[in-house]
Amino acid sequence: MYPATFEYHTPGSVNEAVSLLDRYKDEAKLLAGGHSLIPIMKLRLAQPKHLIDLRKIQGLSGIREAGGAIVIGALTTHWMVESSDLLKQTLPILPEAAGQIGDMQVRNMGTIGGSLAHADPAADLPAVILALGAELKAMGPKGERTTKAEDFFVDLLTTALQPNEVLTEIRIPLPLPKTGGAYEKYPHPASRYAVVGVAALLTVDRRDTVQSASIGITGIGSKATRARAAEQYLIGKAPDNDALKTAAERATEGISIRADLQGSAEYKAHLAKVYTRRALTRALERARAA
Amino acid sequence: MATTTKLFGSRIKRREDPRLITGKGNFVDDVKLPGTTSAAFVRSPHAHARIRAINTAPAKAAPGVVAVYTGKDLVEGKVGGLPCGWLLPDIKLPPHPPLAVDKVHHMGEAVAVVIAENPYAAKDAAELVEVDYEVLPAVTDGEKALQSGAPVLHDQAPGNLCFSWTIGDKDKTEVAFKDAAQVVKQRLINQRLIPNAIEPRASLASFNPATNDLTLWVTSQNPHVHRLLMAAFVLGMPEHKVRVISPDVGGGFGSKIFLYPEEVIVSWASKTLGRPVRWTAERRESFLTDAHGRDHITEAEMAFDKDGKILGLRVKTNANLGAYLSTFAPLIPTYLYGTLLSGLYEIPTIWCEVSGVFTNTTPVDAYRGAGRPEATYLLERMVDLGARALGMDPAELRRRNFIPADKFPYQTPVAFVYDSGNYGPALDRALQILDYQTLRQEQERLRKEGRYTGIGFSTYIEACGPAPSQVAGALGAQAGLYESAHVRVHPTGKVSVYTGSHAHGQGHETTFAQLAADELGVPLEDIEIVHGDTGQIPFGMGTYGSRSAAVGGAAIHMSLQKIKEKGKKIAAHLLEAAEADMVYEGGKYFVKGSPDRAKTFQEVSLMAYLAHNLPKGLEPGLEATSFFDPPNFTFPFGAHIAVVEVDPDTGTVKILRYVAVDDVGNVINPMIVDGMVHGGITQGVAQALWEGAVYDENGQLLTGTMMEYALPKADNLPSFETDRTVTPSPVNPMGVKGAGETGTIAATAAVANAVMDALAPFGITHIDLPLTPTRIWQAIQAAAK
The missing domain is CATH 3.30.365.10 (Aldehyde oxidase/xanthine dehydrogenase, molybdopterin binding domain)
Structure with missing residues (x-):
């Protein structure tokens, strides 16, 4: 496992990283935790000429509350997300999902920004970020730019980031009262990526009517996607078992499902519906208890 | 004693x-010698292709490169082909050059080697070797390879048939089936596995031109056999001038028994260059070139009388050998498979036919259990199918067919004489640990709630320590035992x-x-x-x-x-x-x-x-x-029981309990034996539920990384409940039997039977391995229609 030759850069600031990116563009790759990039470099499937290591940059890591939102630095590791008391109190679905990524070694190295920018179609966090309605902040040569999560994931391993932009932070609005979330995942038996991963967020009002619903699904298509049809169906309804089931049946509408060694498109669509129902069921329990 | x-x-x-x-271990890759060069292999991306030309000039000109060799260079250097260590009557022996000369026969086969000052330079230059391939149609499935019109790998083996082998009594078995009250038939696929020892294969060769001595450090389970095969058959070096050292070795599971091209090539290159040459496999190379295991397609039939006594067994197996004969490949699906088909049952007559077949896949050889897991899986599935057909309890049907304790030494209808055994107590103990009757009642109750648990048995026998040498020689061994x-x-x-x-x-x-x-x-x-x-x-x-x-x-x-x-x-x-x-x-x-x-x-x-x-x-x-030189094998045995729950919504399987009662004779160190049993069960469970090599139609290995090939993980397994009975072996002075492979041999069938038991309410009797959620879900869907 010997990667091809590359030049290694350790910028000390985001601006420095951006200018390196701007200089080398497609020949450069950003390195955060490295748990997606380094394996494919070792297989020589990726052969960047320049590797720009972000880990010397101060201030890109950490979790804080600011202005009615939770702000997570792009270099924050999965373990920091998984173990954050602030997140457990405010957005428990995020630590729940982060704790299901890879294994402990991966979670200690892998970062939230790295995972989102890599946009693996089976990664866990994109589904959660979508469900939470997050915004992603990136720095480029012309300054900062914010993208909504649903506009961020473009296609297989492709995001809205420009080749000379660095993802710096993820902002997640604090949820409304009586909101509950859950992440349900069917892990790949080898990689532990999501064959199907469903993040569901439900808000109910005092009459137990669904006020808002958002569902992010990962694993089955070329990118993580919102399950709009299922969400729409639930809003304004009393969330009984039939309603959750009917909503789950609509989870895959509009998603083009990829068959692979883990199963046919038919099977994966079925799984997505089962996991959507499970995620909705748990999210509802938590919303009611909140 | x-x-x-x-x-x-x-x-x-x-x-x-x-x-x-x-x-602080000292593995091959830890051995440092001054002036060591690194070898990197250029491997075929195609499963079957003619080599039109190889241009090594750009690689030779790359920085740090010491030498680049192709198959032709080895032929000119008088390097022989790799020998086969077990020959069967009328076996076809196509040449097995260490580097392909005219044709490649599987993805990952080496076509050239670059020797450079360090591994990075070697890898970089290997990418510069230009190979002009004429891609040929490939065949990866053992049955398709035997069909007319299939691509033929070797001129020496028309129709891709390497050997046909039989054991048992055909006529007597036919008669037994005529008299049967119940016959069960099943097609069984024992899928291909990839060993994945934690330490990849590695070799370091150092030739001393002053003394003409070659020292080879290599990840070998049998350094003397490596030396003999290499010195006598491949390199033509005097055996006493070759020293083979296998220092600490990180796992083998069989895959490090065999003589591989890489150690031969680094040895020859060291002699040619007068410098030490090292090669350590990348994990990707392990997947593509370590000998794979299993890969059988079998049609099996078992005959019973009305009381559940087995009357006969008929087996026809297609054994996929891969592209070349690995060192002991012919032995595994024959004398380590057909001879085990009596299990621990009194079966009056058995007939087994095996076809060994070449395909455009990585060569197949011994992998933990080697033939015996295939035999056990077959027998235990057939016995379970018999119990289902006869409406009998699977534990009871097994007990009824056990060889009685007073019949040892016991002559089976398939050559073996079992040394010692007492099978009932192992099963009794396992049932007791499990609290079987309570569990059956619980199963009934849960089924009414729409939950599907299953109890699966595997009462197995193993043959350990192949022996004696004289008999092995008569059966085709090219070595003593x-x-x-x-x-x-x-x-x-x-x-x-x-x-x-x-x-x-x-x-x-x-x-x-x-x-x-x-x-x-x-x-x-x-x-x-x-x-x-x-x-x-x-x-x-x-x-x-x-x-x-x-x-x-x-x-x-x-x-x-x-x-x-x-x-x-x-x-x-x-x-x-x-x-x-x-x-x-x-x-x-x-x-x-x-x-x-x-x-x-x-x-x-x-x-x-x-x-x-x-x-x-x-x-x-x-x-x-x-x-x-032992007078006989030893024959350990035991009873394993798996309890699983299947989620019919998704097809996922959860193992709730796993009970193993083994009898490996006297035990020298119970802690070490427990460890072997745990590891063995884990590998066996993995074959049942997760592992399996998958090739596409062009012979591309789709499960060629740890991201796709599902090795077992600790959090998918229960705590194993183990115990032992002790029936000493008479064939050695300590009364010990083998213990290293028992778990692997037993576990696959136990889990498969448990899943089929869980799915019984759907009318499902069989699903092929591995029992992935998608297959189980599809079977449930098909059954519902």
Whole structure:
């Protein structure tokens, strides 16, 4: 496992990283935790000429509350997300999902920004970020730019980031009262990526009517996607078992499902519906208890 | 028998572990020699292609490159093909060049090698080697390879048939089926597995032009066999000028038994270049080139009378051998498979036909269990299908067919004579641990709630320590099946034991020391176990087939007896007593009845080397060499029971409990045996639920990384509930049987049977391995229609 030759850069600031990116563009790759990039470099499937290591940059890591939102630095590791008391109190679905990524070694190295920018179609966090309605902040040569999560994931391993932009932070609005979330995942038996991963967020009002619903699904298509049809169906309804089931049946509408060694498109669509129902069921329990 | 002494049977912690788990092991890749070069192989991306041309010029011009060789260079250098170590009648033996010459036959086959100053330079230059391939149609499936019109791999094997082999009595079996009250038939696929030892294969060759000596460090389970095959058949070097060292080796599971192209090439290159040459496999190369395991397609039929007694078994197996014959490939689906088809049942007649087939896939050879898991899976599935068809309890049907304890030694209809056995108590104990009847009631209750649990049995037999050499030779072995041991007592009474067995996870430094310390009555710390070096050890056969304790241990035992005998002569002389009156106990020689007048082992050892006062005619020194050729295999057995729950919504399987009661005869170190059983069960469960090599139609390996090929993970397994019964083996002086492969052999069938039991309410009787959620879900959907 010997990667091809590359030049290694350790910028000390985001601006420095951006200018390196701007200089080398497609020949450069950003390195955060490295748990997606380094394996494919070792297989020589990726052969960047320049590797720009972000880990010397101060201030890109950490979790804080600011202005009615939770702000997570792009270099924050999965373990920091998984173990954050602030997140457990405010957005428990995020630590729940982060704790299901890879294994402990991966979670200690892998970062939230790295995972989102890599946009693996089976990664866990994109589904959660979508469900939470997050915004992603990136720095480029012309300054900062914010993208909504649903506009961020473009296609297989492709995001809205420009080749000379660095993802710096993820902002997640604090949820409304009586909101509950859950992440349900069917892990790949080898990689532990999501064959199907469903993040569901439900808000109910005092009459137990669904006020808002958002569902992010990962694993089955070329990118993580919102399950709009299922969400729409639930809003304004009393969330009984039939309603959750009917909503789950609509989870895959509009998603083009990829068959692979883990199963046919038919099977994966079925799984997505089962996991959507499970995620909705748990999210509802938590919303009611909140 | 040394079964009552202190160390034999004790849970001694593995002496090798502090070294290994603190990173202080000495593996092949840890051996550093000045001036070492690195080899990188150029491998075929195609499964089947003609090589039109190879342009090595750009690679040769790359920085740091020392040499680039192709198959033609090896032919000119008089490097022979890799030999096959087990020949069957009328077997087709196509040439197996270490580097492909005209044609490649599987993805990952080496076509050129780059030797450079470091591994990075070698890899970079390997990408510059230009190979012009004419891609040919490929075939990866053993049955399709035999169909007319299939692509043919080797001119020497028309129709891709390597051999046809049979065992048993065809006519008698046909008659048995005619009289049967119930016949069950099933097509069974035993899928291809990829071994994945934690340490990848590695070799480092160093040729000394001054002395013409070659030293090869290689990840080998049997360094002497490596040396013999390489020196005599491939390189044409004098055997005494080749030293093979297998230092610490991180797992093998069979895959490190065989002679591979890479160690041959680095040896030849070192001789050619006059510099050390190293190659360490990348994990990707492990997937593509370590010999794979299993890959059978079988049509099986079992006949029963109305009471569930088995009347006969008929088996037709297509064994996929891959692109070339790996070292012991012909042995695995024949004499280690067909001979096991009686299991622990009284089956009056068996007929088994096996076709060995070439395909455009990685060669297949022994992988933990090697033939025996395939036989066990087949038998245990068929017995379960029989129980289902007859409406009988699967435990009861098994018990009814067990060979009675008073019939040993037992002659099966497929050549083997079982040494010893008592099968009922192992099953009884397993059922007791499980609380079987309660569990069946619980299962009924849960089914009414729409939950599907299943209980699956595997009552298995294993054949360990293949033997004896004379019979093996008559059946096609190109090697003997004994083991060597040299015991050297030093003047201070410390002891070095040189064993022909090889440890790569088995814990020999502990178990063999327990044996020796007990026999000599000296502390464990006084015993050193030395293995894995042809320069130090008498010709040995190495470790595979769960043979080390039963064969290697017995050789050590023999040498220790010789040491004690000689010591007795010296002690009798010093005590002025008759040799016949001497007793040896607790590390002391004394005259029977007078333990106070004694000579210690250390005193006797010292005198052996001082030689100041030895009996007349006795040579100085205290050493002994033995070769133990066992009269028979040992046949451990046991009863494994898996309890699973299947989620019908998703097809996922959860293992709720796993009970294993094994009988491996007397146990030297229960902790080590427990560890082997745990690891073995884990591999067996993995075959049932997760593992499986997948090729596409073009022969591309789709499961070629850890991201796709699902090895077992601890959090998918329950805590195993293990116990043992003890039926000593009569074929070795310690009464031990093999233990290293039992779990793997038993577990696959236990889990598969449990899943089928869980799915019984859907009317599902069989799903092929691995039992992935998608397959289970599809079967449930199909059953619902």
